[in-house]
Amino acid sequence: MKTVCRYIISTLLTTLFALVASATLYAQEDTTMVAQDDTTQVAQEVKVDKGWNAMNYSLQKRYKPQDEIFEAKKFTDHTFISLTGSGFGLIGNENISRASGVNFNVGIGKWFDKSNALRIEIGGSRYFRRRLPNPGWVMELAALHQFNLSSYLKGYREGRFIEISTVEGISGVAAKRDSTWGFGAGVHLGLNFTFRLSERFDFFVEPIFSFYTAGIDPVVKEDWHKYDLSYRYTMGVKYNFFEAPKVKIHWLEKEVDGYMFYGGGVQSQNSDLVWKEVELFNSVGPHAFIGVGSWVKDFFGVRGSLFYGNHIWTTYEGFGDMKAHYMGGRLEVSIEPFYWVHKRPIAQRRFTCGINIGPEIGFMNRIDVENNYSTMYIGATASIQPNVKITKDVGFFMEPRFSLIPYAVVESSTGGVKIRNMYFDGIFNINMGFTYSL
Known part of the structure; x- marks a missing residue:
C-alpha cells in the first residue's frame, strides 16, 4: 500500500513539474512575440496618415459610420x-x-x-x-x-x-x-x-x-x-425645442402623395358566448370605415379613420338576437415590409401590403333583455392591408382586422352587492375597399 502511495505521489509531482516547465517556456515565447508586435507597432506609428481612418470609428472590429457633430451650446439644444x-x-x-x-x-x-x-x-x-x-x-x-x-x-x-x-x-x-x-x-x-x-x-x-x-x-x-x-x-x-434642418417633411413632397381609403365587410366577436349561444356565422354583422393617410417614408405611414360595426353577441329564446354596436376612430402607423424587397418608391409600386397598428377610441352600446349597456373605451387594433393598384390613382384592397376592446360593467352579485367586472371584447372583421391617391 505504501508503495502504491509513493508511486501516485511521485507521478503527480512529475506531472506538476512538467506543466510548470511548459508554462514557463510558453510565457517566454509569448513575451518574444509581444515584443515583436510592439516593435512592429512602433514602426507603424512612425508613418503619418493624414487621411480618414475607418478604424477610428469601429465597434468591436466592425465598421461604424462616422458621427455627425453633436452641438449643445444652450440648454434648449436637444x-x-x-x-x-x-x-x-x-x-x-x-x-x-x-x-x-x-x-x-x-x-x-x-x-x-x-x-x-x-x-x-x-x-x-x-x-x-x-x-x-x-x-x-x-x-x-x-x-x-x-x-x-x-x-x-x-x-x-x-x-x-x-x-x-x-x-x-x-x-x-x-x-x-x-x-x-x-x-x-x-x-x-x-x-x-x-x-x-x-x-x-x-x-x-x-x-x-x-x-x-x-x-x-x-x-x-x-x-x-x-x-x-x-x-x-x-x-x-x-x-x-431645437430644429433638425436635414429632415424633410415628406408628405409635402409631390412624389409621396396622401391617399383616402374606404371599405366595408363583416364583423363578429371571438368569445365562448358567441361560439356556444349564437355560432360564429350566425353572429356576423356589417362593418364600414373611411379614412385618410400618408406614406411619410416609402416604408412608413400614418393614417386615421372613422368606423362603425355591429354583430350579434347573444340570443334569448322569445326575445331574439341581441346586438352590440361599436363606433369611433382609429389612429394607426403603417409599415410596408415589401420595401426592403423591392427598394422602390411606394408611388412606383403596383402592390403594397401595409401592416397597421394603433389605438382605437370608441363608443360601445350592448343591447340586453333587461337593460342596455353603453360606455366609452380605449382599445388596441391591428390589421394587414394587401393593396393592388388597378389604375394610377385607384387601388383595391382586402383587410382582415382584429381589435381588443376593454370595458367594465357594474353587476349585482347574489347578495345584492354591486361588483364591477372587467371584460375584453375580441372583435375581428374582414373588409374590402378602395384607395384613392389625393
Whole structure:
C-alpha cells in the first residue's frame, strides 16, 4: 500500500513539474512575440496618415459610420417635451384578478450626448380590477433614461427618420381606491421607437414592462406577493425645442402623395358566448370605415379613420338576437415590409401590403333583455392591408382586422352587492375597399 502511495505521489509531482516547465517556456515565447508586435507597432506609428481612418470609428472590429457633430451650446439644444397616452394593465396571479385601464403622461427630456437622454414624466392612470366595484387611480412621477441604440451602432445622425432606444427608469406612485391611499415605487424597462415627422415633431411607440410594489392597489389584501407586474403600450408625440434642418417633411413632397381609403365587410366577436349561444356565422354583422393617410417614408405611414360595426353577441329564446354596436376612430402607423424587397418608391409600386397598428377610441352600446349597456373605451387594433393598384390613382384592397376592446360593467352579485367586472371584447372583421391617391 505504501508503495502504491509513493508511486501516485511521485507521478503527480512529475506531472506538476512538467506543466510548470511548459508554462514557463510558453510565457517566454509569448513575451518574444509581444515584443515583436510592439516593435512592429512602433514602426507603424512612425508613418503619418493624414487621411480618414475607418478604424477610428469601429465597434468591436466592425465598421461604424462616422458621427455627425453633436452641438449643445444652450440648454434648449436637444431638449424636448412629450405627451403620451397608453393602455395600462396589471397582470393578475392566483389570488387577484387582472386589471386594465388608461394612462396619460406629460414629460420633459434632454439628450446630453449622442446616446444618452434623461426624461422626467408625471402622469396618471385609471383602471378597473375584476370583481371590484370602483376604479383605481394612480399618480406617478418617473425618471427614465434612454440609450440610443441607433446612434451607438450606426453613428449619430440628427436627420435619422427611425431611431431605437432602450428605456429604463424608476418611479414613485401614489394610489387611491375608494377612500384608501397607498404608496409605492416602480422599476421600468422597455423600448422606444421614434419616428421623425418634421423638423420639430416626433412620433414614438414605447412598449414598457414595469415592476411595482403592492401599494399601487391599496385595497387588495390578497396579494401575498407584495408586488404587481404591469405593462403599457404607449404612443406619443414629442416637440423638440431645437430644429433638425436635414429632415424633410415628406408628405409635402409631390412624389409621396396622401391617399383616402374606404371599405366595408363583416364583423363578429371571438368569445365562448358567441361560439356556444349564437355560432360564429350566425353572429356576423356589417362593418364600414373611411379614412385618410400618408406614406411619410416609402416604408412608413400614418393614417386615421372613422368606423362603425355591429354583430350579434347573444340570443334569448322569445326575445331574439341581441346586438352590440361599436363606433369611433382609429389612429394607426403603417409599415410596408415589401420595401426592403423591392427598394422602390411606394408611388412606383403596383402592390403594397401595409401592416397597421394603433389605438382605437370608441363608443360601445350592448343591447340586453333587461337593460342596455353603453360606455366609452380605449382599445388596441391591428390589421394587414394587401393593396393592388388597378389604375394610377385607384387601388383595391382586402383587410382582415382584429381589435381588443376593454370595458367594465357594474353587476349585482347574489347578495345584492354591486361588483364591477372587467371584460375584453375580441372583435375581428374582414373588409374590402378602395384607395384613392389625393
